[in-house]
Amino acid sequence: MRIEAYGQVAQVYKQSNTGSKTRAAEMGNRRDEVQISHVGYDYQVAKQAVAAISDIREDKVAQLSAQVKSGNYKVSADDFASRVIEKYKSFII
Numbered sequence: 001m002r003i004e005a006y007g008q009v010a011q012v013y014k015q016s017n018t019g020s021k022t023r024a025a026e027m028g029n030r031r032d033e034v035q036i037s038h039v040g041y042d043y044q045v046a047k048q049a050v051a052a053i054s055d056i057r058e059d060k061v062a063q064l065s066a067q068v069k070s071g072n073y074k075v076s077a078d079d080f081a082s083r084v085i086e087k088y089k090s091f092i093i
Helices: 006-028 038-052 058-070 077-092
Strands: none
Touching: none
């Protein structure tokens, strides 16, 4: 196989090759940057605040524990039944 315009192909290749070198040099001087929106920043702050809070309300647990130990903790049958029905309905729907 014979290529007639070998010189032209080589010349185009050299031009594109040197162009990529200059672009690479320009890219070497640039830095990557990340910009976070205000919404993203607020979300991150809220997420950290929630993570810092305990899932257990110690004061409420201590109060209920004391009532159970002393025998003063009473559960209303009507309240219990209504809560069970609410949970049942939430699973069905």
